[in-house]
Amino acid sequence: MLKQYLRELPEVLATNRVSQILIAIYQYAPAGLRPELARSALLLLPDESRLALQTLLSFLAEVAAAADVNQMTAHNLAVCLAPTLLSMTSQRSASVSPRRTRRAGLPDQRELDENKAAHECLTALIRQAESLFRVPAGLLALCRFSxxxxxxxxxxxxxxxxxxxxxxxxxxxxxxxxxxxxxxxxxxxxxxxxxxxxxxxxxxxxxxxxxxxxxxxxxxxxxxxxxxxxxxxxxxxxxxxxxxxxxxxxxxxxxxxxxxxxxxxxxxxxxxxxxxxxxxxxxxxxxxxxxxxxxxxxxxx
Structure with missing residues (x-):
């Protein structure tokens, strides 16, 4: 039911723009910089999407914490949910239908790399759910508020x-x-x-x-x-x-x-x-x- 609801959204929960950024981070950025870059990318989400994603990731982290009982590790959850939470090139369609269809034929290497990065990204987001939405004090110190x-x-x-x-x-x-x-x-x-x-x-x-x-x-x-x-x-x-x-x-x-x-x-x-x-x-x-x-x-x- 949850996957069906996410599939029927007019746009993926992470939005097309932020999805591209997150996938690019896990494709090209050094591993040590990925958590900080992902945290910054999530700040670009609309408030409604960010708050809903925070709640969902927290729930998925609780599910993954009981993996010894339910066999749903963070990686397994990412395999199930990455296509419905993140927008990938192979899923985008010019159709106005909210359902995102896959192109006929075998995927090329670019699509395989993108899918792999999306799964790695969602796995990391689930594992870091508790700290992911906390803005670092150093970043706040750089802001100038009226x-x-x-x-x-x-x-x-x-x-x-x-x-x-x-x-x-x-x-x-x-x-x-x-x-x-x-x-x-x-x-x-x-x-x-x-x-x-x-x-x-x-x-x-x-x-x-x-x-x-x-x-x-x-x-x-x-x-x-x-x-x-x-x-x-x-x-x-x-x-x-x-x-x-x-x-x-x-x-x-x-x-x-x-x-x-x-x-x-x-x-x-x-x-x-x-x-x-x-x-x-x-x-x-x-x-x-x-x-x-x-x-x-x-x-x-």
Whole structure:
């Protein structure tokens, strides 16, 4: 089923462009440089593809770790999955069909070399799955980020001197109560697969006395001495978050959510294509948490 799903993708999970780079690395680059070159090549993937590939490789590494029971070593897994994860010249077709067909006749030496490199590449990616998606500190040191790129939260005393959401919280704790309607909250969002959790520390305040029975909740990230970031988590930054709840009759309410969040490690394209769906998922979970599921007769409220 997994192979069928991967075959039906419009493009291979590693994308055609990055597949060519990875295969070339394992064809021509010295063996000692291949892991670092492969790690750099994976940074070129779209965020959605990279995150999905990271989860898949982590799963395959767990399968390979039980090879004494299931006989599926990293090499055997690569033989099965390389044609569906990496795009090779012999598989490319001008057809619009998502299925990639093989040319008739015996493969030439170039195709054999390319297939061998693809299998070696995927074998290495499975074996290095745990460290493959960690950017080396030396490479980060060479980057030059603007203040906007870094997205550092401000201290409580600085709040209001510059403009500064949330997702479904897996774990949270109250850091400090500032007033009856304001507090500092720390929470962690659990990430899917092998990716680290994202930790937030926010100042949030609310109003329940708005016209027509509406209420609102606002949040922004702050630094707090009693809420240090855990070493195993990424620090996320809530640049701005606004929830507005308005009653609309018959026991129903309308929720409007404005959010600007920096989760760390994602490109602007990811926020344009994916983050809106993440927000929709969170709001759907929030609505479901209020669903009435009593066994007896329900009354209108």
């Amino acid at each position: 203040a906007l790129d870094v997205s550092q939260p401000v201290g409580l005393s600085e709040l209001g001197t510059e403009e500064q959401p949330r997702s479904w919280r897996a774990y949270w704790r109250l850091v400090e109560r500032l007033a009856e309607d304001a507090e500092v909250l720390q929470y962690v969002e659990a990430a899917a697969g092998p990716r680290p959790t994202v930790q937030y520390c926010v100042l949030r305040a609310w109003r329940t006395d708005l016209p027509r029975g509406a209420c609102c909740l606002v949040e922004t990230s702050v630094e707090h001495p009693d809420a240090p970031a855990a070493a195993s988590s990424r620090r996320g930054v809530v640049l701005a978050s606004r929830y507005l709840v308005e009653p609309c009759g018959a026991g129903k309410s309308r929720l409007t959510h404005y959010s600007r969040v920096e989760q760390g490690g994602c490109s602007p394209e990811w926020y344009s294509r994916v983050y809106g769906h993440e927000c929709a998922r969170v709001l759907a979970a929030l609505r479901a948490s209020f669903r009435h599921e009593a066994d007896g007769p329900e009354s209108r409220v």
